[in-house]
Amino acid sequence: MLRIVMDGAGDILPEWSEEYGIDVIPVNILFGEKSYLQGVEIDNEGFYKMVDEYRKVPKTSQPSPHQFVEFYRKIAQKGDTILSIHITAKLSGTYASAVAAAQEVKDEFNVIPIDSALGSLGIGLLCREARKLERAGRSLDEIIRYIENVKYRARTTLTLDTLEYARMSGRVKTLQAALASALNIKPIAVLRDGDLNMTERVRTRKAALSRVIEIPKEEFKDTPVVLAALHARDPKSGEALLEEAKKHFNYKEAMMSDLAIAVAANLGPGTVGLIVYPFESTA
Secondary structure, eight states, X not given: OEEEEEETTBOOOTTHHHHTTEEEEOOEEEETTEEEEBTTTBOHHHHHHHHHHHOOOOEEEOOOHHHHHHHHHHHOOTTOEEEEEESOTTTOSHXXXXXXXXXXXXXXXXXXXXXXXXOBHHHHHHHHHHHHHHHTTOOHHXXXXXXXXXXXXXXXXXXXXXXXXXXXXXXXXXXXXXXXXXXXXXXXXXXETTEEEEEEEESSHHHHHHHHHHHHHHHHTTOOEEEEEEESSOXXXXXXXXXXXXXXXXXEEEEEEEOOHHHHXXXXXXXXXXXEEEOOOOO
């Protein structure tokens, strides 16, 4: 049986877990001396409330190889194949943990760790399409080739509403130039080929949201795509961004998702973004 695993730095729509058989290994959220499993012991709103109360951004850490081993044994049966698809290795050690765990359980499961080169709902879309391909009768090799091809063509563009979380966390190196400038700067960050880089700085929220749409539009033009809006504790802005993006793209499907805690911890509430994912029929 083919099992599909992703980590908590990725996002899926609530119904996808059951509908497409996607298992999510949680990220560790560290508040002081206490550790919480994302989505198990702390949800998004609980996370934001703790930050508001303590005025500190928690540290996040990838699942350890031991946690991966235990998770694989929990969700799979001996002899199963596990596609283990994870946040870009350029931003996290999660993929490396999965590789180490795969070696440890090689006599139990055929684990295939994959560096998605993506984050958030980009990972979820890879997992969903992998399942759809399997159900359409595609071979494991064909599924892996699809993932390796499409992951470098998807684009994620984000803008932050506040630099305070990035300042407190200190982990988003690409934002250091913005942090050193005026506080009202709205940075634009693009995830491309696994790297998150600040590409522009604009003065207003309105201009930033426009650029979040314009930057991927310049690349995709009229190519059929799936649109996914992302937001951190700001569904109103996420919905508005998605509705505006629909006017500019040849979209075949559109959706919206909360931004995973592991990402929002470093970018902050009010962060919104757009994933533009190439549409391909899996029939």
